[in-house]
Amino acid sequence: MAMPNKVITIQSDLDIVAARMAARDMAKSMGFGAIDQARIATAISELARNIYLYAGEGTVTVSEIQQGLRKGLQVVCEDQGPGIEDISLVMQDGYTTSKGMGMGMPGAKRLMDEFEIESIVGEGTKITCRKWKRP
Amino acid sequence: MTSYYQMFKQHEEVIVDRVINALQTQIPTYGSMPRDDVRKRVIAGLDPYARDLDNDKPQAFPDYWRQTSYVRAQQGIPIGAFLEVLLVSTDIMIKSLRTAYADSPADQINVIEKGHQITTAAIAAVYEGFQQHKDEIISSQTYALAEVSSPIVPVYEGVLVLPLIGSIDSMRAGQIMESLLESINTYSADVVILDITGVPVIDTGVANYLLQAARAARLLGSTVVLVGIGAEIAQTIVQLGIDLTGIITRANLQSGIEYALDLQGLAIRPR
Numbered sequence: 001m002a003m004p005n006k007v008i009t010i011q012s013d014l015d016i017v018a019a020r021m022a023a024r025d026m027a028k029s030m031g032f033g034a035i036d037q038a039r040i041a042t043a044i045s046e047l048a049r050n051i052y053l054y055a056g057e058g059t060v061t062v063s064e065i066q067q068g069l070r071k072g073l074q075v076v077c078e079d080q081g082p083g084i085e086d087i088s089l090v091m092q093d094g095y096t097t098s099k100g101m102g103m104g105m106p107g108a109k110r111l112m113d114e115f116e117i118e119s120i121v122g123e124g125t126k127i128t129c130r131k132w133k134r135p
Numbered sequence: 136m137t138s139y140y141q142m143f144k145q146h147e148e149v150i151v152d153r154v155i156n157a158l159q160t161q162i163p164t165y166g167s168m169p170r171d172d173v174r175k176r177v178i179a180g181l182d183p184y185a186r187d188l189d190n191d192k193p194q195a196f197p198d199y200w201r202q203t204s205y206v207r208a209q210q211g212i213p214i215g216a217f218l219e220v221l222l223v224s225t226d227i228m229i230k231s232l233r234t235a236y237a238d239s240p241a242d243q244i245n246v247i248e249k250g251h252q253i254t255t256a257a258i259a260a261v262y263e264g265f266q267q268h269k270d271e272i273i274s275s276q277t278y279a280l281a282e283v284s285s286p287i288v289p290v291y292e293g294v295l296v297l298p299l300i301g302s303i304d305s306m307r308a309g310q311i312m313e314s315l316l317e318s319i320n321t322y323s324a325d326v327v328i329l330d331i332t333g334v335p336v337i338d339t340g341v342a343n344y345l346l347q348a349a350r351a352a353r354l355l356g357s358t359v360v361l362v363g364i365g366a367e368i369a370q371t372i373v374q375l376g377i378d379l380t381g382i383i384t385r386a387n388l389q390s391g392i393e394y395a396l397d398l399q400g401l402a403i404r405p406r
Contacts, residue, residue: 013305013306024335034366035366035367035370035371037367038367038368038370038371039370039371042336042337042371045336045338045340046338046339046375093376100343101342101343103339103377104338111374111375
């Protein structure tokens with residue numbers, strides 16, 4: 001069954017807003033509650049900002065998924081940026097290579113239910129995260 | 136040999152009439168327009184087309200459409216309707232001239248080739264005209280938005296309220312910081328209340344801007360109070376792990392103002 005999905009190209013500050021609005025709209029139409037909508041929007045805001053800050057450009061794909069009876073929202077953030085050398089380090093609270101707070105990645109993980117990072121140095125990064133709808 | 140323009144002039148009346156009929160039957164806005172008004176427009180449009188048939192490169196006709204489409208865009212006419220007018224009238228123009236050159240296949244081919252070039256250039260020009268109008272709208276809105284985006288409201292001596300509305304990106308954060316610090320100086324404010332009721336998402340980037348603003352304000356001897364954190368924003372802030380202990384927070388604008396007055400030994404009391 002084809003599920004709706006939306007691809008947003010991240011090239012500027014404004015695209016971050018577009019990405020989180022797309023995710024929030026989809027979450028809303030799927031019937032996620034206000035708090036989960038805010039969680040999803042905030043997580044995407046973090047991940048999309050990372051794409052913009054570290055890779056310059058990339059894509060965010062938001063899609064509806066289904067596993068058995070439960071429905072969920074999946075977000076895939078991909079870029080062809082520098083990649084992440086030590087994934088365990090970026091997942092630590094407070095670690096940053098820019099002037100940020102160093103809370104974005106671990107924070108986004110806490111906001112979502114599932115969170116996977118694949119990254120090859122020099123080739124790029126792909127982050128897949130999901131939020132399941134509570135029955 | 137007569138030029139294409141002369142040939143057009145010889146048949147002008149018939150061609151213009153055909154175009155007017157086609158426009159008035161096919162395009163609703165022209166159907167309700169007085170025939171003389173349509174005639175003026177058609178003549179103004181076809182003349183540069185005929186001139187361009189004799190030119191090496193299309194010039195007069197695309198120029199005409201670039202200007203006209205800019206004006207039409209300002210009037211709010213959709214680009215699709217506008218392109219239809221262009222296509223209908225150029226089609227009739229070419230067909231009529233081909234009939235006029237019935238005994239000269241070389242001229243017919245020439246008219247078709249040239250006509251194609253001119254029409255294509257005019258379509259591009261229509262888009263340019265529309266784009267120019269859109270660009271002007273966008274840049275004027277950007278200015279307008281920047282002006283309304285960070286108003287500073289002095290509510291009492293030494294107390295400022297800064298209501299933040301919409302998404303905060305790095306450019307806006309810079310503007311907010313600037314106007315915040317400026318007005319602390321201008322109003323010699325002791326307390327600045329940042330109201331984030333209207334900010335849909337507080338991520339680490341935005342939180343960082345807010346903390347920086349609070350720190351900078353403190354350097355000027357002013358206290359920042361953050362108000363208007365909604366229930367869902369509070370949850371996401373905690374889960375993100377953002378530490379806002381550096382900023383004083385209050386539930387809403389009212390408690391923020393009460394706190395600010397209290398700092399100065401004042402209070403709002405019933406009479």
